[in-house]
Amino acid sequence: MTDGVPTTDAAAAARQASVEPRRFSPRSPIEQMEPQAAPPPPPRLKMRHRSFVTFGSNMFTILLALILVAGAGAYFVVREIEKPGPLQRDKALVVRGGMGDIADQLTQEGVITSPYPFMFAVVTQSHGEKLKAGEYMFRQGVTIPQIIATLIEGKAILHSVTIPEGLTSEQIVGRLMENDVLAGEVRETPAEGSLLPDTYKFERGMSRTKLIKQMQDEQRDVLNRVWSRRSADIPVKSARELVVLASIVEKETGRADERPRVAGVFINRINKGMKLQSDPTIVYGLVGGKGTLGRSLTKADIERATPFNTYVISNLPPAPIANPGRAALEAVANPSRTKDLFFVADGTGGHTFAETLDQHNRNVVRWRQIERAKADQQKPVDRYEDDSVLPPPAPASGQRSGAATDAPASPATGTLPPGQRPRVTDASEGTPRDPLKNKTFDLNSPKTVPALTTR
Template sequence: MFGRKKKLLLPVETPETDQQPRVAPRSPSEAIKPMAAPPPPPRIRRRRGGLLATMSGLLTLFIAIAGAAIFGISILEKEVTAPGPLQADKIVVIPRNTGTNEIASMLKQEGVINQPFLFEAYALLNRQRGQLKAGEFQFKAGTSIEAAIDTLVEGKAILHSVTVPEGLTSDQIVRRLYDNEILAGDILETPREGTLLPDTYKFERGMTRQQIVNAMQAAQKQALTQIWGRRSTEIPVKTPQEMVILASIVEKETGRADERTRVAGVFMNRLTKRMKLQSDPTIVYGLVAGKGTLGRGITRAEITQATPYNTYVIEGLPPTPIANPGRAALEAVANPSRTKDIYFVADGSGGHAFAETLDQHNRNVARWRQIEKAKAAAGNADEVDKVEPDDDMGSVGGTSTVAQDQPAGARPGGRTGRARGFDASEGTERDPLKNKTFDLNTPKTVPALRQP
């Protein structure tokens, strides 16, 4: 009994850890429960630097400003696209060199907008402040600020027009441009005859008269180049200028589109046969120097009066055009009808009767005189002497006066009329070509060319 040693149970030492000592479970159920997680270690506060704090503050401020800007822009968009106060369409003229603030005030005064400051702000935000154009603009009823700015930026100004009829002289065209009150400025000088193309020209308010003249001259050069390039090679006209001269005579002789090529053919045949053109409008131009028309029949003295333009006296073409022909007259001369006609006279219907021989022409003249007598008997004698189609356009078909008791002549064209006239056509006893008192080669007896 004394020989057995008792085994002493000593406690087992465990290594030290940061964890709390494990407590023995008090019961089996407590033994199977999971142990609680240890608490997190305490956070060590670090001191924030100055630059980081500044950047954070600026970012916050930027976000706030951006949000406010987006909100403001949305409000601005709503305001500028809202219908304006204008109750009906209105035309407003914006003078040149007008600033944005002045334009805004002007539109406010005209009732187009009611918030001029908003107009300026929106124009500035859209970088359109310096793009607003001057001119005459039409604003629709209810035009918004945005639409008003777009109208001024796009420059869709109102276009006016000026119509220049075919057959006017350069002097008449200049006067017509001065009669237009929408055009501005002066014309430097009266253009040379035949250098302007009659047409309808569009322009904005404030455009100068000289700009219209320049446009007409450019259009004439372009048309002349095109038409001359496709001319017939059989015509006796040798230069573009000669084509313009003859086209101006054709333009003054007839106003009917279906006759132009045939009238041009008559003059081509006469040039080929070396016959005088005997065109009344050339007499008139030599007398008035392009200032207009006589407004009456041509007298005996005027038919026999030698001027550089009187084709009863001179051979071939006059020295310059007698008007500004249109595109159709130029086309007619470039490609005339292939005909043997060398005469024409008015037929009473606004057109002309053409003839290849003198006998045919005499019969046509006789019929025209019967028409004149019938009109006179019906009390319409005034219509016989009326210049066609009107004084501004010049005579069409000529204005020479042929007495009813004189033999019919061989003039290529023209109207018959007052009894105090006489037949001075080629081939008659009063043919001016038989008058040897004219010396066309001596300036002393042939009047100098009078400038318009």
């Protein structure tokens, strides 16, 4: 206690005095004129979760800024993607696999300006796994969407190789090996007659073995269709025999209009039990798949016995002597219905056909005249006379046979008795004076073909 008042009461009185407003004594007029002090600010109230609100506000601001930046960046990227590329001219390019490698390669080759727009477009469209490696042609100013479409669809450049009719399998393999767009080795030469001559298209890097298989598959399909439509009158027992005979027809003539007639000659000879007597079979028996002999046939060659020499054997050769095309197969399956038994080159790249040996002998002598004129190109005459030739019916005025471009292919040759009237032929045939042999002239326009000297 203090002065008779409990200590607790004194403390309570002090607190009450601090809460109650102080009572001021009256001020003088001068004091009243003085400005009063401003009341103190109210105490700040504590806000719950103030830190969370501040963090959220800051994050919103940052997010908004990022959206604006990303939008602006996307706008410029889209513009870069859709605008024409920097390529100044069409360009072929072998593209490797992988999105990053492709982007870098396209940039280095000048197809695109930067790899990033390309990669952005590929990723946003989920095309990363769809891009295909290969050889592609990119056009001038190509855009990134066009590049992606090309790589996804695999629109690779297609190369081609043409296999002419009448080549042997060994010759065909040689052509494929010379083609540097194809890949791989050919370990075994395909069977003769098993490949279909044609023009084949392929992408860079295709294996030679795969292309050969394609040739074999197509030959098999064509042969099956031709065999199913064959004439019932032909003395051919199997599809293989048809290929053998078609290969001989293919080697005998390169003219499409003659194939059915040449096939008809061989069919007639088979029906009569005659030997085929085809010169290309002699050559194949001597050199095999190499194709060419490199010289003219001799009497010893004709008499030499080989399994393929149809001057010696009585039947078809044991295998094809080349790879025949569709037209030759069709010709054998449906030959011309004639009585022809012989044919010989006529000096125009075609042949003269005959039903009898006597007619054939006349044709053979005429061919020899043409050969003699070719060998004597410097002879300053316009006609050639042979006292041993009996002339066939006179040709129409101005008629000529054309340039000699083929070697004789003559089943059964013969000679005529001497002492007949001379046969007159045009000695310009097969010489540099022959307008059909001179390739500098336009043979489709008669105005540019030099006039033929006649008498």
